[in-house]
Amino acid sequence: MKQKISEIEVNATDTTRSKGDDKARVYVASQWLLMWWRFRKHKLAMIGGIITLLMYFIAIFVEFFAPFPPDLTNTQGTYAPPQALVLFDEHGFNPHVLGYTVEIDPVALRRTFVVDPEVTVPVRLFTKGYSYRILGIFESDIHLIGPENPEDFMYLFGADRLGRDVFSRLLHGTRISLSIGLVGVAISLILGIILGGISGYYGGVIDNVIQRLTEFIRSIPTIPLWLGLVAALPTEWGPLQIYFAITIILSFIGWTGLARVVRGRFLTLREEDFVMAARLDGASQKKIMFQHMLPAFYSHIIASVSLAIPGMILAETSLSFLGLGLRPPIVSWGVLLQEAQNIRVVATAPWLMIPALAVVIAVLSLNFLGDGLRDAADPYA
Numbered sequence: 001m002k003q004k005i006s007e008i009e010v011n012a013t014d015t016t017r018s019k020g021d022d023k024a025r026v027y028v029a030s031q032w033l034l035m036w037w038r039f040r041k042h043k044l045a046m047i048g049g050i051i052t053l054l055m056y057f058i059a060i061f062v063e064f065f066a067p068f069p070p071d072l073t074n075t076q077g078t079y080a081p082p083q084a085l086v087l088f089d090e091h092g093f094n095p096h097v098l099g100y101t102v103e104i105d106p107v108a109l110r111r112t113f114v115v116d117p118e119v120t121v122p123v124r125l126f127t128k129g130y131s132y133r134i135l136g137i138f139e140s141d142i143h144l145i146g147p148e149n150p151e152d153f154m155y156l157f158g159a160d161r162l163g164r165d166v167f168s169r170l171l172h173g174t175r176i177s178l179s180i181g182l183v184g185v186a187i188s189l190i191l192g193i194i195l196g197g198i199s200g201y202y203g204g205v206i207d208n209v210i211q212r213l214t215e216f217i218r219s220i221p222t223i224p225l226w227l228g229l230v231a232a233l234p235t236e237w238g239p240l241q242i243y244f245a246i247t248i249i250l251s252f253i254g255w256t257g258l259a260r261v262v263r264g265r266f267l268t269l270r271e272e273d274f275v276m277a278a279r280l281d282g283a284s285q286k287k288i289m290f291q292h293m294l295p296a297f298y299s300h301i302i303a304s305v306s307l308a309i310p311g312m313i314l315a316e317t318s319l320s321f322l323g324l325g326l327r328p329p330i331v332s333w334g335v336l337l338q339e340a341q342n343i344r345v346v347a348t349a350p351w352l353m354i355p356a357l358a359v360v361i362a363v364l365s366l367n368f369l370g371d372g373l374r375d376a377a378d379p380y381a
Contacts, residue, residue, distance in 0.1 A: 035299055035373075035376040035377065036376070038375065038376040039372050039373065039375075039376035042371070042372035042375060042376070044368045044371070044372070045368050045369055045371060045372020045373070045375075045376075046372070047365075047368065048364070048365040048366065048367070048368030048369040048372070049365075049368075049369045049372070051361065051365040052362075052365045052366055052369055055174060055178060055361075055362060055365070056178060058171060058174055059174045059175040059178050059179065060135075060175075061134065062171050062172055062174060062175050063132035063133075063134070063143075064132075064134070064140075064142070064143060064144055065143070065144050065145075065171050066143070066167075066168040066171040066172055067129060067143050067144075067145055067146035067147070067154070067165065067167070067168055068129070068130065068146075068153075068164075068165045068168040069130050069168070070164065070168055070169045070172040070173075070331045071164065071329060072130075072164060072165070072168075073162045073163050073164055074153050074159070074162075074163035074164075075162075075163055076102075076163065077153055077155065077159045077163035078111075078159065078161060078162065078163050079158075079159060079160070079161060079348060079349045080100065080113055080155050080158060080159040080163065081113055081155070081158050081349075081351065082155060082156060082157050082158040082351050083097040083098060083100075083121075083154055083155050083156060084097065084098065085097055085123065085156060086098065094122070095122070095123040095124065095125075096120045096121055096122050096123050097120070097121045097123060097154045097156075098115050098116065098117055098119065098120060098121075099115075099116050099118075099119025099120060099121055100113040100114065100115065100116060100119070101113070101114045101115075101116040101119070102114075121147050121148075121149075121152050121153075121154050122147065122148035122149070123145060123146070123147060123148065123154065124145075124146065124147075124148045125144065125145055126142055126143070126144065127142070127143055127145070127146045127147070127148060128141050128142060128143070128146075128150060129141055129142075129143045129146045129150050130150070153165070155167070157170060157351055157354050158349065158351035158352070158354075160339050160349075160352060161339065161345075166336075166351060166352065166354060166355075169331050169336055170333075170336065170354060170355055170358060172331045173331045173332045173333045173335065173336050173355065173358075174333075174358070176243070176326065176330060176331060176332040176333075177313055177316060177317065177332045177333040177334070177359075177362070178313065178362065180243070180246065180247050180250070180312060180313070180316045180332070181309040181310070181312040181313045181316070182309065183247045183251075184247050184250045184251045184254065184312040184316075185251075185254070185305050185308050185309050185312055186251075187247070187248065187251035187252075187255075188250075188251045188254040188255040188258060188308065189255075189258060189301070189305055191251065191252070191255035191259070192255040192256075192257070192258030192259040192261075192262055193258070193259075193262055193294065193301070195210050195214075195255070195259045196210075196258065196259035196260065196261065196262030196263040196266065197262055197263075197266055197289050197290070197293075197294065198210065198289075199211060199259070199263045199266075200262065200263035200264065200265070200266025200267045200270065201266050201270055201285070201288075201289055201293070203267075207263075210259070210263075211263075214256045214259055214260065217253065217256050218256050222253070223318075225253065226249070226253070226315070226318075226319055226324070227322075227324055229249045230246070230249065230319060230324045230325060231324065233245055239326070239327065239329060239330040242326060242327060242330070243326060243330060246316060246319065246325055246326060250312055250315050250316065254308060254311065254312065254315075257304075257308070258301075258304055258305075258308070261300065261301075261304055262301075265293075265296075265297045265300070266289075266293060269293045269296055269297075270293070274292060275288060275292060275293060278292050299373070299376070299377035300374075300377050302373055302377070303370055303373040303374035303377050306366060306369050306370035306373050307366070307367065307370035307371075307374070309366050310362070310363040310366045310367055310370075313333075313359065313362060313363060313366075314359070314363060316332065316334055317332070317333050317334035317337065317359055318334065319334065320332055320333075320334025320335045320337070320338065321334045321337045321338060321341070323338060333355045333356075333358055333359050336352075336355040337352075337353075337355050337356060339352045340352040340353050340356075
């Protein structure tokens with residue numbers, strides 16, 4: 001009996017110690033560690049973060065994942081429907097897609113594609129295809145998936161009006177659409193922190209001027225402002241120049257929200273004791289703003305940035321869809337959706353709307369990620 005009582009006492013002591021250790025870990029943990037502990041409890045945010053990282057990973061190594069170049073045409077595959085990927089047949093594991101037989105519809109007098117089980121296109125993993133450079137440095141011709149014969153075509157997501165593979169073009173569009181969000185938000189972040197910090201720290205006339213400018217930009221209807229700025233771009237500019245111009249335009253419009261947040265935080269923090277101590281210690285105003293005050297709300301900035309990226313992606317997609325943003329031969333999700341502007345085309349080739357699904361997935365993933373970061377930004381709540 002005494003032995004059992006002693007065992008219970010030992011277990012109770014271990015439990016008390018473990019709880020005490022957990023509390024001690026919380027008390028001594030850094031702000032970033034506390035954020036991570038709380039963030040990983042948000043299941044949707046974790047899923048959104050994984051999907052977001054996967055999409056950016058694909059964007060970086062898109063040539064490896066895409067079986068064909070984005071501009072490779074095939075006159076025999078105009079508006080070819082998606083082909084199902086078959087993994088097994090009577091011989092076991094044998095990945096392939098079924099070929100087509102082209103027939104003429106006697107009523108509509110147009111070509112139709114009929115699946116022909118006798119015609120198969122073998123598909124292989126880590127197969128050879130078109131040559132490319134990994135990160136622009138190392139040359140390779142290995143692709144994750146593709147036809148065994150590089151001369152063959154396969155359309156996992158169908159083909160467009162020029163017989164180009166929608167799947168490959170969708171992957172290549174991922175790089176442009178996601179990178180324009182990152183670059184645009186980075187520029188907006190710099191402008192928002194600098195202007196918002198100056199406005200909140202100095203106040204007075206400087207604050208009034210910056211806030212009136214912010215209110216003026218926010219009062220202009222967004223779509224007409226975009227249309228006017230984009231229409232001012234010279235038509236002779238190349239695709240790369242247009243890409244950077246669109247990014248800068250979106251950034252100059254999108255900095256106002258973050259500037260308001262930074263200004264409010266600076267107004268709150270400038271009277272805190274640690275700021276007064278830094279002033280009495282002889283620290284410069286620049287050092288007080290960016291080395292003492294700004295790190296106090298890094299977590300809020302991260303959450304704001306993660307929620308701003310979807311807005312940038314939607315803005316680029318909308319402008320490109322209307323034909324006023326990025327233009328061919330640049331491939332983005334908005335440019336791909338230009339193919340789906342015609343109702344008749346959508347009725348005959350609904351797979352051209354697949355890029356819209358990619359936009360929805362990216363925006364939802366980033367929003368879930370941003371919600372999780374926002375909730376984790378205050379780990380003591």
